[in-house]
Amino acid sequence: MSTAEETTGGEVEPWEEVTPDAARRLLVAAVEAFAERGYHATTTRDIAGRAGMSPAALYIHYKTKEELLHRISRIGHDKALDILRTAARREGTAKERLADAVSSFVRWHAGRRTTARVVQYELDALGPEARAEIVALRRQVDAEVRGIIEEGVTAGEFDVLDVQGTTLAVLSLCIDVARWFNVDGPFTPEEVGALYADLVLRMVGAK
Amino acid sequence: MSTAEETTGGEVEPWEEVTPDAARRLLVAAVEAFAERGYHATTTRDIAGRAGMSPAALYIHYKTKEELLHRISRIGHDKALDILRTAARREGTAKERLADAVSSFVRWHAGRRTTARVVQYELDALGPEARAEIVALRRQVDAEVRGIIEEGVTAGEFDVLDVQGTTLAVLSLCIDVARWFNVDGPFTPEEVGALYADLVLRMVGAK
DNA sequence: GCCGAAGCTGAGCGAGCGCTTAGCCTGCCT
DNA sequence: AGGCAGGCTAAGCGCTCGCTCAGCTTCGGC
Numbered sequence: 001m002s003t004a005e006e007t008t009g010g011e012v013e014p015w016e017e018v019t020p021d022a023a024r025r026l027l028v029a030a031v032e033a034f035a036e037r038g039y040h041a042t043t044t045r046d047i048a049g050r051a052g053m054s055p056a057a058l059y060i061h062y063k064t065k066e067e068l069l070h071r072i073s074r075i076g077h078d079k080a081l082d083i084l085r086t087a088a089r090r091e092g093t094a095k096e097r098l099a100d101a102v103s104s105f106v107r108w109h110a111g112r113r114t115t116a117r118v119v120q121y122e123l124d125a126l127g128p129e130a131r132a133e134i135v136a137l138r139r140q141v142d143a144e145v146r147g148i149i150e151e152g153v154t155a156g157e158f159d160v161l162d163v164q165g166t167t168l169a170v171l172s173l174c175i176d177v178a179r180w181f182n183v184d185g186p187f188t189p190e191e192v193g194a195l196y197a198d199l200v201l202r203m204v205g206a207k
Numbered sequence: 208m209s210t211a212e213e214t215t216g217g218e219v220e221p222w223e224e225v226t227p228d229a230a231r232r233l234l235v236a237a238v239e240a241f242a243e244r245g246y247h248a249t250t251t252r253d254i255a256g257r258a259g260m261s262p263a264a265l266y267i268h269y270k271t272k273e274e275l276l277h278r279i280s281r282i283g284h285d286k287a288l289d290i291l292r293t294a295a296r297r298e299g300t301a302k303e304r305l306a307d308a309v310s311s312f313v314r315w316h317a318g319r320r321t322t323a324r325v326v327q328y329e330l331d332a333l334g335p336e337a338r339a340e341i342v343a344l345r346r347q348v349d350a351e352v353r354g355i356i357e358e359g360v361t362a363g364e365f366d367v368l369d370v371q372g373t374t375l376a377v378l379s380l381c382i383d384v385a386r387w388f389n390v391d392g393p394f395t396p397e398e399v400g401a402l403y404a405d406l407v408l409r410m411v412g413a414k
Numbered sequence: 415g416c417c418g419a420a421g422c423t424g425a426g427c428g429a430g431c432g433c434t435t436a437g438c439c440t441g442c443c444t
Numbered sequence: 445a446g447g448c449a450g451g452c453t454a455a456g457c458g459c460t461c462g463c464t465c466a467g468c469t470t471c472g473g474c
Contacts, residue, residue, distance in 0.1 A: 022421075038331065040247035044462060054423050059463065061421095121328070121386075124245065165394065165402045168387065169380060176383040179328075180375065187372065195372045202409045229451075251432060261453050266433065268451095 014112065017075070023061040025051040030068045035114035039069055039125040069122060070130045076119030077137040083108055084144040094152030095206045101148060102174060102200045103193035109177040110189035116178035145171055149204060159205030170200050221319065224282070230268040232258040237275045242321035246276055246332040276329060277337045283326030284344040290315055291351040301359030302413045308355060309381060309407045310400035316384040317396035323385035352378055356411060366412030377407050 018024040029050035033042040044065050048055045062068050087101035109116040123134060146167040152158035160166050177192060187195075225231040236257035240249040251272050255262045269275050294308035316323040330341060353374040359365035367373050384399060394402075 020421095038245065038247060040245060041332070043460080045460090055462090056424080056464080057422055065462070125248070161405060162402055165399070166406065169403065169406055172383040172387055173376060173380050176379040176386075179383075180379055192372070195369055196376065198368060199373065199376055199410045202412065203406045205409065227451095250430080252430090262432090263434080263454080264452055272432070 014079075014115070015075070018071075020061075022051070022053070022057070026053070026058055026061055027068060027072060031072055031115055031118055034069065034072070034122055035117040039065075039118075039122045066125070066127060066130070069118070069125060072115070072118055073123065073126065073130075073134050074137075076115050077134055077141070080105070080108065080116075080119065081137060081141055081144070084141060088144045088148050094148055094155055094157050095201060098145075098148045098152065098204065098206070099197040099201055101145065102170065103197040105174045106177050106196045107189045107193040109174060110181040110187075110192050113178055113181050113183070116175075120175050120178050142167060142171060152204060152206070157207055159207075166204060170203065173200070221286075221322070222282070225278075227268075229258075229260070229264070233260070233265055233268055234275060234279060238279055238322055238325055241276065241279070241329060242324040246325075246329045273332070273334060273337070276325070276332060279322070280326055280330065280333065280337075280341050281344075283322050284341055284348070287312065287315065287323075287326065288344060288348055288351070291348060295351045295355050301355055301362055301364050302408060305352075305355045305359065305411065305413070306404040306408055308352065309377065310404040312381045313384055313403045314396045314400040316381060317388040317394075317399050320385055320388050320390070323382075327382050327385050349374060349378060359411060359413070364414055366414075373411060377410065380407070 015024050015028055018027050026047060030042070030047045033046050033050060036042075042065075044058050045055045047065075047068070048058050051057075058065075058068075062071075083104050084101055087097055087104055090097060090100065092100075109120075123131060126134065146163060149158060149160060149163055149167055149170075153160055153163065174196065177196070181187075181189075181192065222231050222235055225234050233254060237249070237254045240253050240257060243249075251265050252262045254272075254275070255265050258264075265272075265275075269278075290311050291308050294304055294311055297304060297307065299307075316327075330338060333341065353370060356365060356367060356370055356374055356377075360367055360370065381403065384403070388394075388396075388399065
C-alpha cells in the first residue's frame with residue numbers, strides 16, 4: 001500500500017541504496033555466488049570475477065568476505081521486515097492483513113529467490129555479533145506475524161490451537177519457498193503467493 | 208505399523224547398518240560436523256578428530272569427503288521415504304494416513320534434526336551423479352504425499368485447490384522443521400508432529 | 415600543468431585444505 | 445614361530461584459500 005510493490009514480489013530495482021557503483025556490483029555478484037554455491041564454497045576470486053574486477057578490488061570496498069554477507073543479510077532482513085510491517089499495519093480485518101502479509105512475503109521469497117536464499121540460509125556463516133544483530137531482526141519478523149494471528153484470535157476471526165507454534169509454521173512455510181522455488185518451474189511468484197495465502201488462512205481457521 | 212517406531216520420531220538407534228565400527232564412528236562424526244557447520248566449512252581433520260582418529264584414517268573407509276556426504280544422504284533419504292511409505296500404505300482413510308505421515312515425518316525431522324539437516328540442506332554439495340540419485344528419491348517422497356492427497360480428494364475427504372502446489376507446501380513445511388527445530392526450544396518432537404498434522408489437515412480441508 | 419587522493423591491479427604471502435604415502439602395529443592362519 | 449593382510453598414524457605434497465601491498469592510472473582543485 002505505502003510503497004510501490006505491485007507486480008512481482010519485491011522492490012523496483014534492488015540494492016540501489018548501496019554506493020558507490022563498484023561496491024554495488026560486488027555485492028550483487030556476491031549474492032549470486034552465495035545463492036548458487038553457498039557462502040563457504042564461494043571464493044573472493046569468484047565474486048570479484050563476476051563483478052569484472054581483480055580479487056584485490058573487493059578489499060577496497062569491504063573489509064572481509066564476511067562483511068559482504070553481513071551487509072546482504074542486513075539489507076535483506078530489513079526489506080523482509082518492511083514487507084511484513086506494511087501488510088500488518090494497513091487497515092482491514094486480521095484475515096485480510098494475514099493474507100496480504102503472506103502473499104507479499106512469499107512473492108518476495110520467490111521473485112527475489114537468490115537474495116532470499118542467502119538471507120535465510122547463510123545466517124550460520126556470520127560471526128557472533130553480526131548473527132546476534134540478524135537474530136534480533138528475525139524476532140521482529142516473528143512478532144509481526146504473531147501479532148496479526150493474535151488479533152485474529154481475539155477478534156474471533158481465527159481458530160488456532162497454538163499461536164506460537166502456528167506462527168512458527170506460517171513463517172517456516174513462507175521462508176522455505178526460497179529453497180525450492182525454481183524460476184523455470186510451473187509456478188510464478190504471484191501464483192505461489194496466492195496459493196500460500198489461501199493455505200495459511202486455512203491453517204488459522206479463518207472464517 | 209511394520210517396524211517399531213513408536214516413541215520419538217525415528218529409529219531405534221541409527222546407522223547400525225554401517226559397518227565396520229570405525230566407519231560408523233566416522234560417519235556419525237561427519238553428520239554432527241556437517242549439521243553444525245555445513246559441508247564446505249567442515250574439514251576432514253575435524254571429522255577424524257571427532258571420531259578419535261587421525262586424518263588419514265578417514266580415507267581407509269571412504270574414498271573422499273564427498274562419499275561420506277553421499278552415504279549419509281542416501282541412508283537418510285531411504286529412511287525418510289520408508290517413514291512416509293509406512294504411513295501411506297497402512298489401512299485407514301486418507302485423513303488418517305496423511306496425519307500419520309505428517310506426524311511421523313515431522314517427528315523424524317525434529318528428533319533426528321542433525322541428520323535431517325544434512326540430508327535436506329546439503330544436497331547441492333554432491334556431484335552430478337550422486338545428486339541425480341538423491342533427486343530421484345525425492346521425487347518418490349513427493350509421489351507418496353501427493354498420492355495420499357489425491358486419494359483424499361477423489362474420496363471427497365479433502366478440499367484442495369491445487370494438488371501439486373499443496374503437496375509441495377506440505378513437504379516444505381515438514382522439511383523446514385530441520386532448519387528451525389531446537390532441542391532446547393519449547394517443543395518436543397511429538398508436540399510439533401501433532402501440531403503439524405493438525406495444520407496439514409486444515410490445509411487440505413479435511414472433513 | 416602539477417599534485418594528491420581515490421580506485422584499481424599484479425604479484426604473492428602465510429595458512430589450511432583434501433588427500434597420499436611409507437611404514438608400524440596387531441591378530442589370525444598355518 | 446612365521447607371514448601377511450588389514451587398520452591405523454606421522455609426515456607431508458600440491459594446491460587454493462582469504463587477504464595484503466607496492467605501484468600504476470585517473471581526475472578534480474588550483
